[in-house]
Amino acid sequence: MEAEREVLDVLARNAREGIDDIAAQTGLDAATVEEAIATLEGNGVVHGYQAVIDWDATEEGKIRAIVEINVELDRETGYEQVADRIAKFPAVDALHLVSGDYDFAVEVLGESMQDVSQFISEQVAPLPEVTQTVTHYIMETYKDGGIRFVDGDEDDRLSVSP
Template sequence: MADSQLDNFDRKILAILAEDGRIAVTDLARHVGLSKSPCQVRMKRLQAEGYIQGFRARLDPAKMGMRHVAFVEVRLTDTTEAALRAFGAAVLKIPEIEQCHMIAGAFDFLLKVRTSDIVTYRQVLGERVSALPYVGSTSTHVSMESIKDDGF
């Protein structure tokens, strides 16, 4: 189902779940103007079609001692499909990398790396990020403050 085929009920369900994934189905149904059973059917369909990819707890990184955020520009030495796949597969194995985006521009990938402090970040950069397949160079930008960090 393409996005243009989502109706207003589907869009309302998705918007509410994006804000509160733990909302009871009866409350969700009331908010969107449906009864419980049709709301449940829609939720299951939205999950099956991949609109809802899962539910998880949002943790406070600062309370968990993970205050340091750096964005790393990565330039690869090779951008063949095999090199891109190898790089991507290796990135998935590094828990400190929260996000990895392929970029069209002056560099190839932008990584969001979260660690406890700059010393730990330097270790992760030197021992793990720089050792990823086909990494030619990196450039780090340290986040001083997060103004908005929502995601979907």
């Protein structure tokens, strides 16, 4: 399991690393790295590999929102069943059961604020268990997926006044 943990650490930083690069960084041989990756994927520890995208830097852009959802459960319906229904929507980028004032935190990706609002009001809010939704539109992203979004033109020098 130690080899798998080392491979996970490298993949979490950069999933594009090749087998030989991972082996060099961890001190493991290439066969051990390949076996660890196969085991991690087979056991459902690694579910996929994705790029971290700064949608604001693209021409078409995307609107991201975090939606708080409260639900009321009955004897036949649990959090898993509600989560399964919400997770099936393509607009749902991430779904988390959370502690605190609401039950679920949902990350939604849409073409516009109206698109996100319409999705919540027409698809999520009408679910029988949903009692309340609160939508927070993301105005600026500074870090996502462990990757910091930094403008390359940023001048961090202190200004000097005469």
